[in-house]
Amino acid sequence: MLQVSYIRDNREQVLERLAVKNFKQANLVDEVIQLDDARRQTQAKLDNTSAEANSAAKQIGELMRNSKKEEAEAIKAKTGVWKEDIKKYSEELAVIEEELYQKLVLLPNLPHSSVPKGLTPEDNEVVLENGAVPELPANALPHWELAAKYKLIDFELGVKITGAGFPVYTNKGAKLQRALINFFIDEAEKAGYKEVSVPLMVNEASGFGTGQLPDKEGQMYFVNEDSLYLIPTAEVPITNLYRDVILKADELPVKNCGHTPCFRREAGSYGAHVRGLNRLHQFDKVEIVQVVNPETSYDVLEQMSAHVQSLLQKLGLPYRVLRLCGGDMGFGSALTYDMETWSAAQQRWLEVSSVSNFETFQSNRLKLRFRNAEGKTQLAHTLNGSALALPRIVATLLENNQTDKGIKIPEVLVPYTKFEWID
């Protein structure tokens, strides 16, 4: 959520930035400003009336104590009007604030100046490519066939017990899951992230804090009986750890990592692009989250991007880094890098990570502040990224490392898997 005061002070810039995100309802900006004007006026009227009523009440108390009953009654007689006005103004204020809020939540975050204009994924900017694309034999298989051949994943069994998009990992497939999770967590800890293990369900306030609610509830599974949402990413519980918190300056940066399953309804398309592990309703992911001083947030974003890249390098996966264009970015992000690995058998790039700086968009909703050098409270910046999501990593590992003898496990993973080959 954008800050109203910022919108007021930087109207032109806000409009210009929103245009980069192809935001269509630019009129909302002026409506927000007008509503805020109205809010201030009504607030002032309410405050002034309350002040009068408060001082009258004090006088009455004083007079009663001195048993000047008649004078007290005289003042009492005047309070009726104030009471009515106070009621009227606070009702007005509530209506205005609600309207303001409803419009404010429709405004996406402002994209950073480096965000390219554009509408579709084709307009994303390739920042860099790294790693050699492997030469596969002519009979190379896509990962879903490899998974069947080596009995790593049983998709049908998942359908039986739950439904499509909930695979069952078996044998070395199950081991590989656990190995990747531990490898990713260990690497994150080496990079200074503290591991947390968090609930997989969150309440509505948490969904609001990170921006999934209102509006995107369709993407989350909802437990009606208890009004809880299954988390679509560990970003939600981990970032919400700091909701309604004022951090001391020396507590920044906060660096957390955590592994969780992620649940996504993804009511979407079918076909080759979502076959196998390409798109699932449940998958495992290690997430990294930082809460930082605004002055450092873009340096931190680069560090997080470098961390994710280092994982891909260690796993020997060819990858590229994209700077998402305005049209492809998430609602709350100011700048997003996507990391994609090259799937040799599918002959296409698969998104395996997304690293974003939310600036104050989340912290404003979360009321996540820190005390700055002047001792004043200030909104912190939040960032997060996948480091990494498992399914597509597994997909490319299986596909890219397939040989006549079986599938070769990357060296860094062998201490975790305790086997070198899937065969």
Add this chain to the structure above:
RNA sequence: GGAGAGGUGUCUGAGUGGUCGAAAGAGCACGCCUGGAAAGUGUGUAUACGCCAAAAGUGUAUCGAGGGUUCGAAUCCCUCCCUCUCCGCCA
């Protein structure tokens, strides 16, 4: 699931209708004291939104949340949420 107790500032904790944004203590910050530290001592120490060019100042709101009674509510009433204890169930 059943019964009971309770939710006050960073923490402990007082406060049952007016002088309460809230005693006291602890913690923390700064100063004094000290060769240095501890002890001692003094001062300060919530957040948000207004007004003001800004600082100073000042107004309003907030004692789990929302509503009500009252000229006036942390304090009385209602609803909801949460925590704790005991019992039941149970990984």
